[in-house]
Amino acid sequence: MTKQTLSILLAATVIVAGLVLLLANSGGTIGEFAGQSTFPEVAGKLDTIDRIEISGVSEAVTLIKREGNWQVEERFAYPVEFGKLVRFIDQLEVAEIAQRKTNRRANHEALDLAGVELAGSATRRVQLHAGQSQLVDMLLGKSASKQSGQYFRFIGDDQVWLLNQKFDIGESPGAWLRQQIIDIDQGQVLEVIQTSTAGEVIKMARHDSSSKFEVSNLPDGMELKYPSVANSIAGGLAGLELVDVGRATSRQWSDAATTLYRCRGGVSFRVLSKEIDGRHWIRIESEVETVPKEAGNVEQGDNAAALDYASLLHPWAFEVTNLSFAEFQKSADDLFKTLENVQAKPSLSGKAM
Numbered sequence: 140m141t142k143q144t145l146s147i148l149l150a151a152t153v154i155v156a157g158l159v160l161l162l163a164n165s166g167g168t169i170g171e172f173a174g175q176s177t178f179p180e181v182a183g184k185l186d187t188i189d190r191i192e193i194s195g196v197s198e199a200v201t202l203i204k205r206e207g208n209w210q211v212e213e214r215f216a217y218p219v220e221f222g223k224l225v226r227f228i229d230q231l232e233v234a235e236i237a238q239r240k241t242n243r244r245a246n247h248e249a250l251d252l253a254g255v256e257l258a259g260s261a262t263r264r265v266q267l268h269a270g271q272s273q274l275v276d277m278l279l280g281k282s283a284s285k286q287s288g289q290y291f292r293f294i295g296d297d298q299v300w301l302l303n304q305k306f307d308i309g310e311s312p313g314a315w316l317r318q319q320i321i322d323i324d325q326g327q328v329l330e331v332i333q334t335s336t337a338g339e340v341i342k343m344a345r346h347d348s349s350s351k352f353e354v355s356n357l358p359d360g361m362e363l364k365y366p367s368v369a370n371s372i373a374g375g376l377a378g379l380e381l382v383d384v385g386r387a388t389s390r391q392w393s394d395a396a397t398t399l400y401r402c403r404g405g406v407s408f409r410v411l412s413k414e415i416d417g418r419h420w421i422r423i424e425s426e427v428e429t430v431p432k433e434a435g436n437v438e439q440g441d442n443a444a445a446l447d448y449a450s451l452l453h454p455w456a457f458e459v460t461n462l463s464f465a466e467f468q469k470s471a472d473d474l475f476k477t478l479e480n481v482q483a484k485p486s487l488s489g490k491a492m
Contacts (some may be wrong), residue, residue: 190268197309213312251280323376375466383458412467419464
């Protein structure tokens with residue numbers, strides 16, 4: 140055997156030994172655990188799971204089921220976005236092991252699996268409970284860079300695994316709130332009366348049976364900036380969503396702008412809007428005027444549904460996006476322009492009736 144051949148064999152031996160060592164450090168072969176169900180305790184338990192805790196370095200959220208309704212504990216028991224919760228549990232049910240990875244603690248930090256106590260870590264601890272039983276207690280880490288999946292390990296176990304799922308969850312309470320506040324289609328709105336903090340009153344009403352809203356108190360010497368300018372305000376309650384939520388009684392509303400929506404069926408919604416500490420907050424009050432069916436009122440609607448809104452809306456203050464907030468804060472300058480040859484700007488001061 141020549142010296143060169145011996146060198147080649149020695150190098151090959153070193154490479155093979157290195158691969159074996161690497162494999163041992165990863166905990167097993169690629170396919171040894173592939174396809175195994177990761178969280179069998181969760182399967183079929185959607186109805187019995189009653190508490191989910193998700194915590195990170197700086198925030199934590201607790202989702203609790205009370206009397207069949209899921210609520211966000213850190214937001215005064217406001218309802219959970221139920222569809223998101225169901226998707227998360229469904230993902231857990233179908234999650235499978237894609238690969239066994241490292242079991243060295245020294246490698247945990249690089250995978251965001253060192254724990255929620257480590258400053259700057261993106262680790263999330265996830266716990267699921269059913270009564271007194273803890274079904275899951277794990278740490279979720281980084282997503283795999285070259286594979287589809289996410290790293291995790293169970294609490295109390297150094298072994299890291301690669302899942303075949305990526306979980307789009309957060310530890311912020313706001314991420315789990317039911318997003319939609321109210322959804323009143325513009326077609327249900329008959330009249331809108333908006334009163335600014337400066338006392339300007341703008342009255343808008345549906346023109347006959349069309350979808351077009353007109354300003355009924357348009358001052359002399361002014362015209363609309365464009366024909367449908369009032370329609371965006373009339374649609375302010377359509378698919379309205381929140382950013383965050385708080386107690387309505389913890390904020391002072393006497394100096395808020397108001398937008399009154401009078402709808403079909405004798406239903407009215409009054410939106411109070413106010414900027415507080417740089418954030419955009421609204422409160423919605425609802426009223427129902429009972430309209431006898433025998434009166435033959437063509438605008439008869441579902442008063443029961445409107446009464447349901449009262450219990451859903453009245454306790455809360457909602458933070459909304461700047462775009463949504465702007466619809467409740469319109470001024471004359473936003474809607475009108477002065478006609479040519481008119482020198483003085485007419486006043487809109489007054490109170491809505």
